[in-house]
Amino acid sequence: MKYLLPLLALLPTLAVPAPAWAALDQAAYVSLAASVLRVEAPRQRGGFSLGSAVALESDKVVTNCHVTRDATAIHILRGGLRYPARWQASDIGRDLCLLDVPGLGAQPVALGRAAELTIGQPVTALGYTGGMGIQNSTGAVIQLHRHDGSRVIQSSNFFNSGASGGGLFDDDGRLVGILTFRLRGGESHYFAAPVEWVAQMLADAQRGSFRQVMPLDSQQLPYWQTHPASQPRFLQAAVLVRNDxxxxxxxxxxxxxxxEPDDTEPRQLLATALARQGRADEAGAVLERARVTPIPSPAPSASTTR
Structure with missing residues (x-):
């Protein structure tokens, strides 16, 4: 996170109507809460890393690699018991780690599709925010950023340290994303890895990609923690917006x-840049060609934390 912390600012987003939050009903919440588990990982350099994980199978869970990357051991907490993870499959670039936890007996979640989400759609985040009890946060999809074959989900659901690796669910209770990182300074700075990456990783793991739990490659970083010049365009754009x-x-x-001429996000950013340079007519023409909703003025600068 050493590069993101001083650099990221709020991305311009589509103006969407304030949704009526469609929080999961009590039965759905209780069911899903049993499938979102706490992660404890003693670190190689001392101390513990705390996070969350989502059950994909009775003995397999997914979390963020930034939770487990320095771990000498990993434990999943369920029903007051601690279950050791024996094997780990990692995709550090996407910040996803799949854990094999013998005997866990967790209830798997149903998988949805991030690609089927729409701007403004209600979503619910579940995770161990602060590393304590499980918490849920209702919100909505703010933007869907194309990256690495899928869409990174930006939403308004609050989460904080300890919720990394938790689940983002649609209003049918299906997993659509894994809570990954956030940007300080507003209500729409929360990012989740798309469930399509998780499904791909699960399929790959069935073909033998599991390895014994041990500290991961310290030289490799997730896409959102790399040097700014190596980050995807939607994160590079945030730096330019923040600095006007x-x-x-x-x-x-x-x-x-x-x-990417069929992606609306660069068109929105182009219209914002033109408008802020006093070229409103050109900005309007850009938006009219795409028939997208005008973009609000950028919010104040923000810093980043997970």
Whole structure:
């Protein structure tokens, strides 16, 4: 996180109507809460890392690699008992680690699809925020960022340290994302890895990608913790927005739009850059061509933490 902390700011987002929060009913919440578990991982350099995990099978859970990357052992807490993870499959770049936990006996969640989400759709986050008891947060999808073959979900659901690795669920109780990192300073700075990455990882693990639990490669970082120049465009854009570097944002957005002409996000960013340079007519034309909702002015700068 050493690069993100001083650099990220709020991304411009689509203006969406305030949704009527469709919180899960009590029965659905109780059922899902039993499938979102606490992670404890003693670290190689001392101390513990605390996080959350979601049950995909009775003996397999998924969490974030930034929770377990320095772990000499990993334990999953369920029903007052601590179960050791014996094997781990990791995708550090996507910040996802799959754990094999013999005897866990957890109730698996149903998998949805991040690709089927829509802007403004209600979602519920479940995780051990603060490392204590499980907490839920209702919110909505703010943006869907194309990255690595799927969509990173940006939502307004509050979560904090300890909830990393928890679940983001649609209003049918299906897992759509894994809570991963957040940006300080507003109600829409929460990001989740798409469940499509999880499903792909689970399929790969069935083909023998599990390894004994041990500290992971300390030189490799998740995409959101890498040097700014190596981050995906939607994170690079945040730096330019925060620093009011509108000509550079315009250049980035135009390059992005040439590379991905069917993606609405660079078009939104281009319109923002043009408007902030006093070129409202050009900004309006960009939006009109895409028939997208005008973008609100960028919010104040924000810093980042997980």
């Amino acid at each position: 570097r509108w000509p550079e944002l315009e250049a980035l957005a135009r390059d992005w739009l040439r590379a």
